Amino acid sequence: MCIGLPCLVMARNGDVGTVEYSGNSREVNLALVPQAGPGDWVLVHAGLALQIIEESAALETRALLEELDADRG
Amino acid sequence: MKRVLLAHGDGGLYAAALLKTLFLRYFNSQELARLSDAALLPAVEGRLAVTTDSFVVQPVFFPGGDIGKLAVCGTVNDLTAAGARPLYLTASFILEEGLALDELEAVVASLSATAEACGVQVVAGDTKVVPRGQADKVYINTTGIGLADPRLVLGAERVTPGAAVILSGTAGDHGIAVLSCRDGISFRTPVKSDCAPLNRLLESVSPYYPAISWMRDPTRGGVGAVLNELAESGAADIVVEESLLPIRPEVKAASELLGLDPLYLANEGKMVIVVDENVAHNVCSALRAHPLGRDAEIIGRVEKGNGSVWLRTRLGGTRAVEMPAGLPLPRIC
Amino acid sequence: MQTAAELSFAQRLLTLIMKRVSGPLVIMEVCGTHTTAVSRYGLRPLLEPLRLLSGPGCPVCVTASGDLDRMIALAGSGAIVATFGDLLRVPGNGTSLEQAQAAGADVRVVYSPLDAVRIAAENRDRPVVFLGVGFETTAPGLALAVKQAERESLGNFYLYSCLKTVVPALQALLTGDAPGLDGLLLPGHVSSVIGRQAQDFVASVHGVPAAVTGFTESDILLGLAAVILMIEKGEPGVVNAYPRVVREAGNVTAQKLLSEVFAAADAEWRGLGSIPGSGLTLRPQFARHDAALHFDLPQPQPAQQAKEEPCRCGDVLRGAIIPPECALFAGRCTPLYPLGPCMVSSEGACAAYYRYERKKGAVPA
Numbered sequence: 001m002c003i004g005l006p007c008l009v010m011a012r013n014g015d016v017g018t019v020e021y022s023g024n025s026r027e028v029n030l031a032l033v034p035q036a037g038p039g040d041w042v043l044v045h046a047g048l049a050l051q052i053i054e055e056s057a058a059l060e061t062r063a064l065l066e067e068l069d070a071d072r073g
Numbered sequence: 074m075k076r077v078l079l080a081h082g083d084g085g086l087y088a089a090a091l092l093k094t095l096f097l098r099y100f101n102s103q104e105l106a107r108l109s110d111a112a113l114l115p116a117v118e119g120r121l122a123v124t125t126d127s128f129v130v131q132p133v134f135f136p137g138g139d140i141g142k143l144a145v146c147g148t149v150n151d152l153t154a155a156g157a158r159p160l161y162l163t164a165s166f167i168l169e170e171g172l173a174l175d176e177l178e179a180v181v182a183s184l185s186a187t188a189e190a191c192g193v194q195v196v197a198g199d200t201k202v203v204p205r206g207q208a209d210k211v212y213i214n215t216t217g218i219g220l221a222d223p224r225l226v227l228g229a230e231r232v233t234p235g236a237a238v239i240l241s242g243t244a245g246d247h248g249i250a251v252l253s254c255r256d257g258i259s260f261r262t263p264v265k266s267d268c269a270p271l272n273r274l275l276e277s278v279s280p281y282y283p284a285i286s287w288m289r290d291p292t293r294g295g296v297g298a299v300l301n302e303l304a305e306s307g308a309a310d311i312v313v314e315e316s317l318l319p320i321r322p323e324v325k326a327a328s329e330l331l332g333l334d335p336l337y338l339a340n341e342g343k344m345v346i347v348v349d350e351n352v353a354h355n356v357c358s359a360l361r362a363h364p365l366g367r368d369a370e371i372i373g374r375v376e377k378g379n380g381s382v383w384l385r386t387r388l389g390g391t392r393a394v395e396m397p398a399g400l401p402l403p404r405i406c
Numbered sequence: 407m408q409t410a411a412e413l414s415f416a417q418r419l420l421t422l423i424m425k426r427v428s429g430p431l432v433i434m435e436v437c438g439t440h441t442t443a444v445s446r447y448g449l450r451p452l453l454e455p456l457r458l459l460s461g462p463g464c465p466v467c468v469t470a471s472g473d474l475d476r477m478i479a480l481a482g483s484g485a486i487v488a489t490f491g492d493l494l495r496v497p498g499n500g501t502s503l504e505q506a507q508a509a510g511a512d513v514r515v516v517y518s519p520l521d522a523v524r525i526a527a528e529n530r531d532r533p534v535v536f537l538g539v540g541f542e543t544t545a546p547g548l549a550l551a552v553k554q555a556e557r558e559s560l561g562n563f564y565l566y567s568c569l570k571t572v573v574p575a576l577q578a579l580l581t582g583d584a585p586g587l588d589g590l591l592l593p594g595h596v597s598s599v600i601g602r603q604a605q606d607f608v609a610s611v612h613g614v615p616a617a618v619t620g621f622t623e624s625d626i627l628l629g630l631a632a633v634i635l636m637i638e639k640g641e642p643g644v645v646n647a648y649p650r651v652v653r654e655a656g657n658v659t660a661q662k663l664l665s666e667v668f669a670a671a672d673a674e675w676r677g678l679g680s681i682p683g684s685g686l687t688l689r690p691q692f693a694r695h696d697a698a699l700h701f702d703l704p705q706p707q708p709a710q711q712a713k714e715e716p717c718r719c720g721d722v723l724r725g726a727i728i729p730p731e732c733a734l735f736a737g738r739c740t741p742l743y744p745l746g747p748c749m750v751s752s753e754g755a756c757a758a759y760y761r762y763e764r765k766k767g768a769v770p771a
Contacts, residue, residue, distance in 0.1 A: 002405060002437070002439055002540070002541065002543035002544060002593070002595040002596065003332050003404065003405055003439060004543065004594075004595040004598070004621075004651075005330060021327075021329075021330055022323055022325070022326030022327075023262070023263050023264075023322065023323035023326060024253075024261065024262040024263075024264075024323055024326050024327045024330060025260065025262075026261065026330075028518075029520060029547070031550060031659075031663075032657055032660045032663065033657075033659075034659065043595070043651050045543050045544065045547070045595060046405045046490070046517065046519065046540075046543075046544055046547050047517055047518025047519070047520055048518065048520075048546060048547040048550065050543065050546065050595070050598045050599060050657060050660065051598040051599075051653070051657055053651055054650055055650055057649040057650050061628070064628070064632060064635070065419075068419075068422040068423070068426065068631050068635065069422055258515070258516070258517050331517070332491075384448070385448070386446075386447050386448035387413055387447075387623075388413070388417060388447055388449065388452065388623055389417075389448075389452065390447060390448020390449055390450075390451055390452045391448050391451065392446065392447075392448040392762035393763065395761045395762075398740075398741035399495055399504075399741070402491030402492075402494055402515055403491045403517050404491045404492045404752055404753075405490045405491075405492060405517075405544060
């Protein structure tokens with residue numbers, strides 16, 4: 001449906017910014033992520049950043065794994 | 074700025090001046106200097122290999138190369154893949170009226186330097202000029218003549234199950250380098266085209282020539298297309314290990330950015346080599362000892378089958394690698 | 407791209423999932439990018455007997471053939487037509503944008519809709535039409551492009567909107583004659599805009615467990631694990647299995663932008679038919695950029711619908727069949743000669759099956 005990639009914001013000037021993705025960089029529009037600044041990771045789709053990525057917002061993965069690993073009963 | 078004029082292609086004084094002040098300055102072949110209608114080449118012992126290719130790359134200058142370098146590499150690599158040592162080239166230019174002479178000179182200089190570096194002589198040439206808009210700056214056709222090496226007997230029918238498939242370096246560099254310059258797609262990438270003549274690289278594995286059964290340079294259509302050609306013509310399956318495929322992280326990332334598969338991106342300085350299993354590691358080490366083969370890997374094996382190419386994914390799944398259909402276009406989905 | 411640690415995490419998830427799956431559960435991946443990713447990672451055979459079905463989330467595939475015909479007509483009108491690469495080869499009524507380009511149409515492939523605004527600024531004497539397909543992920547970029555054109559007084563910039571929204575489509579899918587779906591993987595990137603909670607109805611109204619899911623190997627397996635656990639417990643919910651990107655309420659700035667520029671309208675989906683309120687059209691204050699109002703475009707012909715019949719893309723998009731169950735698949739319909747959009751779009755279910763799984767029986771051990 002939509003390719004989106006996690007990119008690192010390198011610079012921001014108003015609504016326009018430069019992001020990096022594993023050594024490649026390009027201009028993207030940051031209008032929809034007003035709080036994003038250099039050092040933030042953003043999700044980019046078709047030249048537009050759609051969301052700030054929060055690695056800390058991890059799913060309760062451990063709980064899910066434990067539940068998955070537990071015997072059914 | 075001086076430019077190419079229609080008169081440069083008319084065979085008269087302008088054409089002669091262009092030949093003298095530009096082409097002959099860069100190509101110091103005695104055959105060319107005689108300015109006769111055809112080059113007369115010394116007799117050779119053995120079988121001759123002949124190939125021809127036209128080059129229309131856009132843009133003409135790209136990171137890591139230009140159309141002049143490409144025109145030598147493409148033809149030299151075709152001869153090399155056919156098991157021949159490249160000896161001579163012809164170079165035919167179709168120029169667009171209005172092309173800056175400086176740009177033409179840069180292309181010619183690059184073509185000449187590349188030919189010299191890989192030990193190939195340019196022995197014949199031609200120039201035509203078409204009205205502005207009827208071509209995109211410059212097109213080049215090169216024809217290559219080489220001497221077949223009797224130790225290399227190549228053919229899909231010689232490929233047997235168990236043989237190893239070697240890729241001489243990273244996949245997709247040229248494709249990404251060229252795409253990064255296209256209008257409407259532009260992004261900055263440190264990736265440069267891998268454009269390089271491979272005849273010397275292959276000479277470095279000459280002790281193993283008898284063990285090599287098949288070679289192909291994976292240009293347009295990439296490694297994916299070449300492996301399918303082999304599988305189909307050899308009526309065997311090829312199984313590639315995803316984890317062993319050499320792909321630069323930047324190329325992988327740029328491919329993801331554009332929604333492309335690096336397996337289908339063009340290369341201009343890589344060779345796919347099928348070799349007997351028992352010497353595969355030696356061949357790989359010998360390739361790695363050469364600067365153009367540093368990233369060589371055994372990427373997979375030939376297996377019994379009916380002409381399919383498979384990729385074993387990092388998770389242990391298997392998927393088919395099909396022949397690519399259509400040009401690689403950046404996608405959002 | 408994934409590190410070795412992420413890969414071994416994915417492997418562990420896969421093992422745990424397969425320990426729990428005994429019957430043929432049917433889970434639909436709504437999003438076409440999931441379809442492609444699942445095939446590319448070689449996941450489908452590894453997950454058997456669990457059955458993954460493709461859904462209607464490929465924007466090119468669900469674009470109605472009448473819309474495709476109008477886009478191709480736009481390309482033939484002398485306008486510069488800008489589009490994503492995805493659309494170029496999709497067959498309309500016997501032709502395609504690629505064919506139109508070969509016949510002289512000025513078609514430009516761009517990466518971002520904002521690139522099309524730049525093309526309009528550089529060619530003020532010519533109309534520039536952006537062919538807008540996509541869902542809520544893509545729509546904000548088009549909204550920004552329209553606003554930018556308005557700001558720069560680029561009266562020559564037009565949008566032909568085939569934009570669609572996912573929630574009405576999900577509703578139509580779940581209330582229609584949908585096959586028995588045990589669970590859904592919900593589109594992670596659409597959800598980055600619309601948020602998790604907007605999709606609560608999938609479980610609360612329709613009783614189908616679902617997980618908002620990302621796109622790496624471990625993301626997809628995590629989404630599947632969450633759905634499988636809900637199925638087991640008989641407690642359907644809508645879990646956010648992609649929380650690093652998806653928030654409860656989504657991106658509110660993007661939602662405001664969308665409602666400022668677009669209004670909901672009925673839209674024709676290939677395979678699903680007309681779905682009320684599932685399309686996005688430009689609001690009246692942006693009417694001067696609306697290509698549908700400014701170009702003389704062919705009207706949809708009901709006869710065309712009949713022509714689509716032999717191609718079963720519609721059934722594929724509804725999850726009624728998987729691609730190999732269509733009689734045309736891999737025979738008359740191949741990526742080189744695609745008869746339907748699911749074969750031509752790179753994320754179309756048929757193309758993904760053809761590319762990655764066609765010769766399933768022959769997969770070497």
